[in-house]
Amino acid sequence: MLGEAKDEGGTLRIAKPAAKGGRFIITMKSEEQLLSSAKTGSKVLNIIAAALAAGAIVTLVLVVLGII
Numbered sequence: 783m784l785g786e787a788k789d790e791g792g793t794l795r796i797a798k799p800a801a802k803g804g805r806f807i808i809t810m811k812s813e814e815q816l817l818s819s820a821k822t823g824s825k826v827l828n829i830i831a832a833a834l835a836a837g838a839i840v841t842l843v844l845v846v847l848g849i850i
Contacts, residue, residue, distance in 0.1 A: 783808050
C-alpha cells in the first residue's frame with residue numbers, strides 16, 4: 783500500500799496524498815512485481831511505436847514514389 787497516513791478523530795486512515803501528483807496504490811503485488819509489470823508494458827509500447835513508425839516511413843516512401 784502506498785498512500786498518506788492521516789489521524790482523523792483518533793482513527794488512523796490511509797488516504798490519497800494531499801500533495802498534487804501524490805501516488806495512491808492499494809495492491810497485493812510487491813513493489814518489484816509492479817516495477818516488472820511497468821517495464822514490460824513500456825517495452826511492448828516501444829515495440830508498437832517502432833512498428834508504427836516503420837509503417838509510416840514505408841507509406842511515405844510509397845507515396846513519394848507514386849505507388850500509392
